[in-house]
Amino acid sequence: MAYFETRDGTAIHYNDWGSGPPVVLIHGWPLDADMWEYQSVHLAQSGYRVITYDRRGFGRSGQPWMGYDYDTLAADLATLLEKLDLNGVTLVGFSMGGGEVARYVGTHGTARITRVALVSAVTPYLLKGPGNEDGVDRGVFDQMVDGLQTDRPGFLAPFGRTFFGAGLLNFSVSSEILQWAFQMALLASPKATVDCVRAFSETDFRADLAKLRVPTLIVHGDADATVPLAASAEKTAKLVPQAQLEVYGGAPHALMYTERDRLNNDLLAFLRA
Numbered sequence: 001m002a003y004f005e006t007r008d009g010t011a012i013h014y015n016d017w018g019s020g021p022p023v024v025l026i027h028g029w030p031l032d033a034d035m036w037e038y039q040s041v042h043l044a045q046s047g048y049r050v051i052t053y054d055r056r057g058f059g060r061s062g063q064p065w066m067g068y069d070y071d072t073l074a075a076d077l078a079t080l081l082e083k084l085d086l087n088g089v090t091l092v093g094f095s096m097g098g099g100e101v102a103r104y105v106g107t108h109g110t111a112r113i114t115r116v117a118l119v120s121a122v123t124p125y126l127l128k129g130p131g132n133e134d135g136v137d138r139g140v141f142d143q144m145v146d147g148l149q150t151d152r153p154g155f156l157a158p159f160g161r162t163f164f165g166a167g168l169l170n171f172s173v174s175s176e177i178l179q180w181a182f183q184m185a186l187l188a189s190p191k192a193t194v195d196c197v198r199a200f201s202e203t204d205f206r207a208d209l210a211k212l213r214v215p216t217l218i219v220h221g222d223a224d225a226t227v228p229l230a231a232s233a234e235k236t237a238k239l240v241p242q243a244q245l246e247v248y249g250g251a252p253h254a255l256m257y258t259e260r261d262r263l264n265n266d267l268l269a270f271l272r273a
Contacts, residue, residue, distance in 0.1 A: 001060065004083045006076045008067060013060035014053035014080065018044030022086045023271065025052045026077070028095030028120070029196050030156065030185040032059025035094070038260040039267065046268055053080060055100075057192025059184070068195035070203050074103040081112050090271060092117040094256060095227060096200045099123060106208025117217040117270060119263065120253050122227055123236045125204040132204075135231055141201040148194050156185045162225050165252025172258060181254075209239040216243045217270045219263060221251025244270075 003011045015033060023043055025036045033052035044050045054061040056076060057068060067073075077100055081089060089112050093101035098121020105113065128135035147155035160166075160181050166173045185193075218240075220233035229247065237245040246266060251259050 003061075004080060006056065006067075006079050008064065008072075010056050010062040010064050010067065010076070012053055012056060012062070012076060012080070014051060015040070016084070017041075017050045018048055020047040020049050021088055021090070021271070022049045022051060022084075023090045023092060024077075024080070024086070025050065026091065026093040026097030026100050027052070027055065027058070028097055029200060030058070030188050030193050031181060032061075032184050032187065034059070034184060035181070035256055039092075039256060039264060042264045043267065043271075048271065051080070051084065051086070055097075055192075055196075057189040057196070059187055063189035063192060065191060068192050068199055070099055070103040070199055070205075071107065073100050073199075074107050077104050078108045087112050088114050090115045090117065092119065092267065093121055094119045095253065096122055096196060099200055099203060099205055102205040102208040102212065103203070105212050106205070109211070110214050113214055115215045115217070115270065116212060117219065117267060118233070118236060119219045120221065120224060120227055120255055121218070121232060121236065122200045123205045123232060124209055124239055125206055125235075126201050126227070126231060136201070136228070138201075141197055144197050145194055148190070148197070152190055152193065153182075153186060157182060160185070163252070164254045165221075165223060165225070165258060173254075177257060206239060209236060212240050212242075214242065215270075215273070216240045217266065218243055218245045219248065219255060219266060220245075221248045221253065221255055221259070223250050224253045226253035 032054040091101045098118040164173045237243040
């Protein structure tokens, strides 16, 4: 397995598949790079060099005690691009990973970047408060943290069903897919899992998005019960000058699986535009 070392000495696992223009896929919380299975293979087979990595604290990467703020996470992404000497990159961020994309652009610029895709992303700012009255109540995130600290497996199992939009009348997601995601989530550091809830809920990316001046695809499901469309993608699209918003009707949060064919086609069309 391939690893690179961050500026604070954390070992980060990554996969580097295919050849062609580089695409870096950044995973969501609380999963790891394997969540991109259906996109990684498809894009690599379609003529792209696809790089995925496990965020610090998740998957096969190191689990330091600190460093789960977006400044550090964006620095980790910058180190990856530098170590592999990637230019002309398309960054694709899912859910929490959309925040890494935004903070990377806000801090490190777009010299290495040609386009960006935000899928079910947490941008621009989830937490309800002054100047963001239509955000999500802090109590929602407090309950998440309490559930994780009390019974992490017990919290993550039902969370996964909401994540995939799985219910009594929805048979599009197998129990094996839910178990696969659950196993990914359990690999993560409990400290990282909690700290990242605070990071993705409390970080304001509006100033970062103001610096996003490359073509940007925003994809979100209008039945997303994890990151509501109105609090995220619709607002992000208004802040990014070259944004293209695609709303998937009836789709939940986990578009990388539930809408994989449509998402793959949309990503390819965007990459080839």
